[in-house]
Amino acid sequence: MGDHIEEVWPEEVLSNAWHGEAAVGKVADSAAKWGAKRDTEFPSRPLAAEEIDYTNWRDGRVGWGVVLPFRDGWSRDDLAIGADAPEPIRQLIAARDNAPIFRYVPSLGSGVLRRILPDGKESDLSFDGARGIGPIAVPWYLLIVGSPKEIPWGVQYQLQTNAFVGRLDLDATGLENYVSALLSDWGGSDRNVATPVVWTVDKGHPDITRLMRKTITDRIVDCFRVDKEFDISGSGYLTDGSASVKALADALGERRPAFVVTSSHGSTSPLENAAEMAKQLGGLVDQQGAVLANPSAYALAPPAGSIWYSHACCSAGCNDRSAFDGIFEAGSTLDVVLKDIANIGALTAPLPRALLGAKRPIGAFVGHVEPTFDRTLRWPSTGQVTAHDIVGALYNKLHLAKRPPIGYAMKTYYQGVAGLLLQYSQDLDALANLGKKGLSRAFDARFIALDRLAMVLLGDPTVRLPLPSN
Template sequence: MSTDNEPLLSNAWCGDAAASGACSEQSTAWALRGALSIQRNLSGAAPALDLAQWQDPRVGWGVVLPDRDGFSDADKAVAADAPAAIRKLIAARGNAPVFRYRPEIAQDGRLQRYYPHRGPASLRLSGTRGTLVDTAVPRYLLIVGSPEQIPWRFQYRLQTDAFVGRLDLDEPGLERYVDALLNDWPGQQRDVDAPLLWAVDHGHPDITFLMRKTIAETLFKALVAGGFTPSLLTDAQARLEDFYAGLKRCQPAFVLSSSHGATFPLHDAVQLKAQLGTMLDTEHAVLDIGALLRAWNPAGAIWYAHACCSAGADRPSTFHGLVDEQSSLGRMLAAVAGIGPCTAPVPRALLGGERPLAAFVGHVEPTFDWTLRDPDTGQRMTDALIVDTLYTALHSAARPPIGLAMDGYYDAVAGLLLDHLDAIEAFNEHELGAEARARKAKLLAMDRLAMVVLGDPTVRLPN
């Protein structure tokens, strides 16, 4: 296989076909542009520190809000400008620290913190951690705000050094989510022993075939070997009515779906945004959120959705310039970027509903076949996500918080970005094939970073 000649496949469905595209003439320039500066610090934690215990002041939990004008430092220190539900959550968690996103310092991985009786401080994630001193940054951080207010790219940066989640809900949705979180998901019917896996497969060479093999079937086999009783709905059972029926039957605490995500119609930004990233079944029917909620009580459950834009969209696209602009993938990237940064409708509806989901894990923008199978070696690339993260960590007897379970998945980003820097240096030395190496390393790193947690990072599967 060749990374230069093979088109990129994505899990974006544009209404009549899945988006794909060959690398553009500008893809070398895209590959050689710098990516995020990444530092990993969590691996240096003291062995005696249990990172699952967010209540421990050496670990800690805090909130990240937009930095708004018109409020005093004292008001900003206590989140006086935050929605009432978030103020309630902060108080319930021991008057947890409040941090602010400011664009001019965010590029250096810094957060602003205000204090009632002295000037503000600009704090690095690489500094003191926990909540023992007021200049420390907790290891668990909940972003509250839309991607327009606090960009996705800043969430990517935070999650390389902290356990991060986001709530982008209206005030009634926040009230419902926080009340459920603080009261341990009342009315929940979660069955942790019966995960439900839904894998749409349109057959080779469609990317859903690869997703089924490397994601859904891999996790299914791991869960069976671990003593769980998962259900795998695929082939003829990959219709939406089978998915709804499976949810009603199993009432699972954990759901995995692999499918195309809706990225159509490209010419209608309003409708595109209204169904962005919504999962499509084997007949390309779009998931109905109302039917889903009538079948399933999602209270306190965790859903991993491997579908294009299942978490949201960004502008500009991280992958702008990678593929031919006239290809279906290039046109899809431009159309999705055109609607602006946003959170997808499915997680917003589930997290802010009457029986709130605990957490939703998904991608901003598309994910590609290169991140499932190495285009040069054919090696499967999903074990870190499926086996190490969603099975070994999330479903372990310890039941770690979702933020901690996901952390291991981001560990590879530092190595990939070092590969990217090495490839840039090799390109500057005129080494043959360096641009292809840079292209692949950057794509893999940015694709991994674009997987995000929506919901509080401290939620976990029940024991």
């Protein structure tokens, strides 16, 4: 970076966490210590070069498998065949050629999975070995089945830097609905790939929703506007006064989009009441302050098999400790919100659970396990927008003519983590020469990397948009 670039140490950070107002936090003195931590796990390797068609999960060199918790009290024989898995998941495994089953074992850490074979052999497998289908190979497509209490979010963060990963955390009825629709390839769905819906709240500068609109949703809309395959007119793009929950529900009913994008604050109310907060955590806060956490309350029903991206605080869920704990001044609204969210414990947010487990379930939901911040959307030192990879994943990859799976499309986004963590490490090593300038760069690199890892895919990673009808 040239000498003309001014390094900017953060004083205050905006977020899209909402508790009646947007949570903000002055950066605490302890943030310097946080920025210099070395406890961030590095991805073991970048995603593979394109010598194989990684969009074809049925290819044995690519493969698809299931990750389940290791459960005590079950025999090795039962664990090997997934006898402990919910019945719909056993059906899915059988339908996909008796797909391999892997176990998360806490003592192994987040980047190693255990494979128990029917012959009794056990192998602990990392992502540096064989890939695809085989007794000691790890597939490129992995479906985590279980809550983040059973298989922590941190495991998904690590796996998604080395594979194409989704998660299902649904009750018995939800799993039955989802797997049945998945195995029928969303048969009977009226989803229309040509009529996407983009919905974005904009509360004006300096609220973070303005930055989210300018860096993400406006750019996605611009892509659709110049592509003759898509129609984004009318209720295809809802913003400002049109960004209400009712307008969104109406647009989904009228346009039947195969692809939905929303950006807004995510609900974190009421503070200091974990049980009540959990009921609407990450719910989309519309322009007038209404919260969408329960689709049935608004008769909101996206088409079966559709893919939904939600840029909102905790839109995918929350963790029992924020990765950003220790940055913000004690007592600031953002510090309080992060701690109150953590008091809920690790869970999947109610909105994606309802959408994925519905009678006519959506195919995939991409969202965040943390708040997102103004500082992670734009490099403070250069003003450069960091959201290009979001647009690249959701438009340039997902909407390719061959319609690749959502898990594959998201690799564009996760590949950037390795470079950010390498920069973080290099800046720490150069602290002696760079001083506070190097510390601010290290802080930002770690901040953006952890923000990026906290975006997760819910649903099966093989879900894709339908081919356009001729």
